Amino acid sequence: MADFCAECAPLIWGEGVEPDIDIDGIFEDLQPDTGLSVICEGCGLVTVGKTNNGEMKLAVLTNNKLNWMSFEDFQSIKRINI
Numbered sequence: 001m002a003d004f005c006a007e008c009a010p011l012i013w014g015e016g017v018e019p020d021i022d023i024d025g026i027f028e029d030l031q032p033d034t035g036l037s038v039i040c041e042g043c044g045l046v047t048v049g050k051t052n053n054g055e056m057k058l059a060v061l062t063n064n065k066l067n068w069m070s071f072e073d074f075q076s077i078k079r080i081n082i
């Protein structure tokens with residue numbers, strides 16, 4: 001079964017359905033300077049990370065390129081696979 005992140009899940013299933021990839025929950029559980037690998041089939045999100053000063057950084061795979069971005073930038077990316 002495909003997994004979808006908290007930004008893509010509402011587009012697939014509508015509001016009120018738990019996303020497979022709870023970005024905020026994952027981020028809360030991370031220690032500084034670590035990340036967790038995930039795979040969102042909707043947008044290409046592959047890693048939720050926390051910097052050593054507690055900022056969220058998200059890695060998105062687009063056209064075989066890995067792009068690290070803030071949550072704000074992540075929210076604005078085009079979700080091409082949906």
Ligand SMILES: [Zn+2]
Pocket residue numbers: 004005006007008009040041042043044045
């Ligand atoms: Zn996604």
